[in-house]
Amino acid sequence: MSAYVLARGNRAAIVDTGVEGSANAIGETLQTLGLNYDDVDHVILTHKHADHAGSTAEVMAMAASATVYAGEADLSGIDVDGITGVLGGEEVFGLELVATPGHTAGHLCAIDHTAGLLVAGDALFTDGGGVVEGPEQFFEDVPRSRQSIRELAALSFNTLLVGHGDPIEGNADTAVADLAASLP
Template identity: 45%
Template sequence: MGPWSRRRFLIEFGKGTTALVLLGPVAAACGSEPRGNDGTPEAASSSSTSSSSLAATTIPANPTTTEAQVAPESSGDTRWERVLMSNVSAYILVRNSKAVIVDAGHAGLIDDIEAGLQRVGVAWADVGDVILTHMHSDHIGGLPAVMERATSATAHAGEPDIEAMQSPRPLSVVADGDEVVGLRIIGTPGHTPGHVCVLDATAGILVAGDALNESEGEVLGASSRFSSDMTAANESVKKLATFDYSTILMGHGDPITSNGSQMVADLSSTL
């Protein structure tokens, strides 16, 4: 095991509040069909791509900025904003001035992450941690650039996926039940062996990576086409149904803003 995949003790940064940024670009590696700017599906590529490939595609940014929204059933002044960039969604969850970025997206989208940070009043210097939900290239392609700008940040990922990730600094291994600045790590293998989700229990927000998807207001499980083990993926959905949250932020699909855990429980009952 290389030095970047050795377990590192998480540094307790105290109980300060955080700002959470999720970048969830749509790519063939993670399930949703690519769509054009008019919302119609594009033809699927005939070439196959390894799920652990680090090749990244630059997607032209065409951001649509919306007002930051108050997270339902949250405490304090937690708020989140969705940044829609063609077929890429970024989410910013603000709790005071500390920042955690969850997933780094494709290479070439770093300026869009920076613009999102600026809109919620934080800077790269405020980013203390980066959490990668899994190893697919549409979630980790931008990691080197993120770590170069967030010079004080520590990156974290599940051990089975960490060897596929490239970063200018060592990564810390996280596992089920760990916490990163008060955010609960939930081990959710299946889409990839080391997939993790991130739960802000105080605000009632689940950052689901690709363990869950959304289509036309419906919560779906991991894509069978792009998941390594659907039996494990379905068990992870059942596990997510045992937690309490209102909001679900997905790598692919629109956010769910109410009754999130109930919707996941309903999905779980069908598996």
Template identity: 40%
Template sequence: MRRRLIVTSGAGVLGIAVLNTLTGCSEKEADTPQAEESVNAGNVVVGDWQRVNLDFVSVYLLIRGNEVAVVDTGTSSAPAGIEAGLKAAGHGWDAVKHVIVTHQHQDHAGGLAGVAPAINGTIYTGADEVEAITASKPLKGLADGDEIFGLRIVGTPGHTAGHISVFEPDSGVLVAGDALNNMGQLTGANPQYTADMVAAAASVKKLAALDVKAILPGHGEPLTTGASDALQKLAASL
């Protein structure tokens, strides 16, 4: 079963790619396998962060001058959308020096098949995820507290054993992967796809201890106002 992915930048359509239906973390993907999904490439969300919106999952670009970090890579057909996002921001694959994959699920790591050969940079993921992710280049494992490009790695196990989130202390931006979702309201990891809900709840409480000002989830809309309050309420409910 396949879907068409319409890649747009501004008002122009850059191209159409075909997505194979993959097992992922979002019920919407499974429920609407033939839906057409537009990619809003180069969409600034907050500060230096831009979103590549693949409808059921998002990839985030941190652009600082001529250097770019990419957090998550979407499905195997997502690189076209990521490239469109880079072009909309005035960059190409050569600017990508860091790729951080939050976890092994194919709607977050599947795009590595196209991203890895295109970049001359380092690919990172949680130390406990390295063996579960296939890529044409070596992956560097990260631990809680490691820093990459001014970003702090936060170990957030539960959704998967080695799931990581990415926190930018200077701005308070948290890229949460699937540790948090914002499908209408802020929630923790989706139980349907989560290995250990007790650990996932503990990870939410850990994130709530950070000075978070904006949350960029893998699924759902970025939360750029009231993020701290919403996260505190969620943590208190678990």
């Protein structure tokens, strides 16, 4: 499921809401952290696709006090009212939102500079312990995505979480730089 819960103290942020029907599973993840939906202040959507934003309405109903963010250019593709459009560069819950268009026009990544964690949505995929481009047919603009990958490769982070594929833990930025260097 493409949904992550990030906790600090007794507050939480959710990055992506997964496919439709994921709200209970996200709630169970919150419970394992000793939290519940009342503790969620922020919901960040990396992009509009239904496997990432599909439970947004359910999650908003549960996390009634949370602010929900998505890239401005993806808002029209998410059939939920009350989402705050962002352009990248904002800081939310200690995460910097990074505009990474290509997979979709409004795609966002979120980076925690202190923890060295990048949540990349579908801007990056992983396979076999390495970082790869996703399947081209799922990308709106492959050249623009490659530019976004080059920009991500310039950032410093240790851990990479992606929408599709296992996490990369340890020197993940080097793996992204390797991919960037291999792109045409």
